[in-house]
Amino acid sequence: MRLRNFGPRNLTSGAIFGSRATILVKTQVAYRINSKWRRAAEALNRLNRCDHDIDCAKEFRIAPAAPSAFTGVFHPVEPLQARFWRERFF
Numbered sequence: 273m274r275l276r277n278f279g280p281r282n283l284t285s286g287a288i289f290g291s292r293a294t295i296l297v298k299t300q301v302a303y304r305i306n307s308k309w310r311r312a313a314e315a316l317n318r319l320n321r322c323d324h325d326i327d328c329a330k331e332f333r334i335a336p337a338a339p340s341a342f343t344g345v346f347h348p349v350e351p352l353q354a355r356f357w358r359e360r361f362f
Contacts, residue, residue, distance in 0.1 A: 273298070273300075274297070274298045274299075274300075275295070275296070275297055276295070276297075277293070277294070277295050277296075278293060278294040278295075279293050280293050281327070283328060283329035283344070284342065288342070289342055289344065291324060291327035291346075292323070293323075294323040294325070295319070295321060295323065296316075296317055296319075296321070296349065297317070297318040298314065298315065298316050298317070298318065299314070299315045299318055300312060300315075301313050301314075307361065308361050309359070309360055309361070310358065310359045310360075310361065311356075311357070311358045311359075312356070312357055312358075313354065313355070313356050314354065314355045315352070315353075315354050316350060316352070316353050316354075316355070317349055317350060317351060320351060320352040322348065322349070323348075323349045324346040324347065324348060324349065325346075325347045325348060325349045325350075326346060326347040327345075327346050328344075328345050328346075329342050329343070329344055329345070330342070330343065
C-alpha cells in the first residue's frame with residue numbers, strides 16, 4: 273500500500289494563487305509463480321478522490337489589447353482503476 277500526500281502549495285511567488293491538497297492511495301498485490309514469472313494486480317486511486325494531479329497558474333490574455341489575468345490550470349487525477357499483469361524475469 274502506498275499513500276501520496278501533497279499538501280496545499282503556492283503556485284505563484286507572491287502566494288496569490290494556491291492549490292488544494294492531493295491524497296492518493298495505491299495498493300498492489302504480487303505473487304511470484306517461479307524463478308521466471310510473476311503475476312500482479314494493482315488498484316489506483318483507491319479512495320476515488322477527485323483531486324488535481326497537476327496544478328499550475330498561468331497568465332492568459334484573451335485578446336492582444338485585453339488585460340492579462342492569472343487563472344488556474346489543472347489535470348485531474350485518474351478515477352479508480354485496476355491493472356493486472358504478468359512479468360517475466362530474465
